[in-house]
Amino acid sequence: MTARIPVLVLAGYLGSGKTTLLNHLLRNNDGRRIGVLVNDFGSINIDAMTVAGQVDAAMSLENGCLCCAVDADGVDPMLERLAYPGAPVDVIVIEASGIAEPRQLVRMVLSTENPHIEFGGMVEVVDAAEFDDTRARHPELDDHVRFADLVVVNKTDRLDAAERERVIGSVREIADGAVLPAEHGRISPGILFDDPAVRESAEVARQLSFADLDHDEHGCRDEHMHAAYQSVEFVSDRPLNPSAFLRFLTERSRGVYRIKGPIDFGASGEQRRYVLHTVGVYARFERSRWPAGQRRTSLVLIGTDLDADDLTGKLESCVDPDPDTVDEYGALGLARFVQA
Numbered sequence: 001m002t003a004r005i006p007v008l009v010l011a012g013y014l015g016s017g018k019t020t021l022l023n024h025l026l027r028n029n030d031g032r033r034i035g036v037l038v039n040d041f042g043s044i045n046i047d048a049m050t051v052a053g054q055v056d057a058a059m060s061l062e063n064g065c066l067c068c069a070v071d072a073d074g075v076d077p078m079l080e081r082l083a084y085p086g087a088p089v090d091v092i093v094i095e096a097s098g099i100a101e102p103r104q105l106v107r108m109v110l111s112t113e114n115p116h117i118e119f120g121g122m123v124e125v126v127d128a129a130e131f132d133d134t135r136a137r138h139p140e141l142d143d144h145v146r147f148a149d150l151v152v153v154n155k156t157d158r159l160d161a162a163e164r165e166r167v168i169g170s171v172r173e174i175a176d177g178a179v180l181p182a183e184h185g186r187i188s189p190g191i192l193f194d195d196p197a198v199r200e201s202a203e204v205a206r207q208l209s210f211a212d213l214d215h216d217e218h219g220c221r222d223e224h225m226h227a228a229y230q231s232v233e234f235v236s237d238r239p240l241n242p243s244a245f246l247r248f249l250t251e252r253s254r255g256v257y258r259i260k261g262p263i264d265f266g267a268s269g270e271q272r273r274y275v276l277h278t279v280g281v282y283a284r285f286e287r288s289r290w291p292a293g294q295r296r297t298s299l300v301l302i303g304t305d306l307d308a309d310d311l312t313g314k315l316e317s318c319v320d321p322d323p324d325t326v327d328e329y330g331a332l333g334l335a336r337f338v339q340a
């Protein structure tokens, strides 16, 4: 199975810290080759660009990054240039600088017919110190925060402890997705994307948890360097019920940014392996054969403020008490999430 390239939309109001966060990701890429799309070269100051030479409409950066400008024709032509089998990028970030409506950009990514990409999520950067003022000036900020799969509450260094908690609390009240406080955009890249070697692997979930995520005993990564995320693992040798699991997916669990891994739906007539990839409310299954002897559900849920017991309990209740009674029609609901 060829891995698809995740495409991430990075949004946020003027000066919130999008470019700072992007530079942080470029500097801490852990070997991932990051392609960057910006809508206007002039408006963005990517550090790495100072070492770049311009090649056609794409900028090749020294650390293996590529930069292209998104024009009015939308993202498709540029995605075509960056995302193809054997492409020199593992991840694409579109910085929505100066775009008033980032949801439009998300829709463009979701509606692209490029078979080599997958939606990697919308990240909204907010300036913690300006949050109240920005909301007052731009009431639509609430919609963006609610819609985002991850909200980075940046510039927390500009607030005292009490104010910081108040602002983070306000954001959490609005947000449906994950919320990560940060200084100078320093977030753990692992919340956003996998290690390239892991993405190629068939056993996504198992390797994600041990090799890629590199957790300490609290399940947090690089806590001192970056704003950290958490992960919860769920493994079951007993098949899951498709309808129950789809219900779990549609009732978005607070704080979960993405879920990955193979699922055994075990319905009679449904012998295939479903590999799940979700970001926020976006979900996609890829179907394949089970490698011999590896038929089991093995999921990793990645996000912030995760309630591990609650998530594990919900997933356990998806385990089918009597999988033999689920006929092939029971798995039909999965079809709309399956991509060829």
Ligand SMILES: Nc1nc2c(ncn2[C@@H]2O[C@H](COP(=O)(O)OP(=O)(O)OP(=O)(O)O)[C@@H](O)[C@H]2O)c(=O)[nH]1
Residues within 6 Å of the ligand: 012, 013, 014, 015, 016, 017, 018, 019, 020, 021, 043, 044, 097, 098, 154, 155, 156, 157, 158, 182, 183, 184, 185
């Ligand atoms: N104190 C503080 N300053 C920050 C932080 N993050 C970014 N900045 C500064 O805030 C300013 C704006 O940051 P940018 O990363 O350029 O913001 P942006 O969202 O890309 O800005 P536009 O592209 O103009 O919308 C810069 O001067 C940054 O150095 C932070 O966490 N704390």
